[in-house]
Amino acid sequence: MSEIIKQLDISIMGREFRVACPESEEATLLQAVQLLDTRMHEIRNNGKVIGLEKIAIMAALNMTHEFLQTKVPGGIDIGSFQRRIDSMNSTVDAVLQEQTELF
Incomplete structure (x- = not known):
């Protein structure tokens, strides 16, 4: 059974957006x-x-x-855990890229 997806109207910095999210994740x-x-x-407010756009990026x-x-x-x-995962992914990608035929 698939989860119900809701459309929510939200406001960020006075601008209105409509976003979709699973009902269980609304809160x-x-x-x-x-x-x-x-x-x-x-x-x-820090000025x-x-x-x-720049405020959102910051x-x-x-x-x-x-x-x-x-x-x-x-x-x-x-952060360290994510960097290790990224490093492992890069290593695996590099090795797989060298392989033209696995079997």
């Missing part, structure tokens, strides 16, 4: 909208960045940096 999406809107308003960079600095219980550094 999380709304939290994300609130967090992003707050961060973008903070950046705009150093002008333009909605907010995305700041939030991504914070995410990559996060350590989860057990001492796992998400």
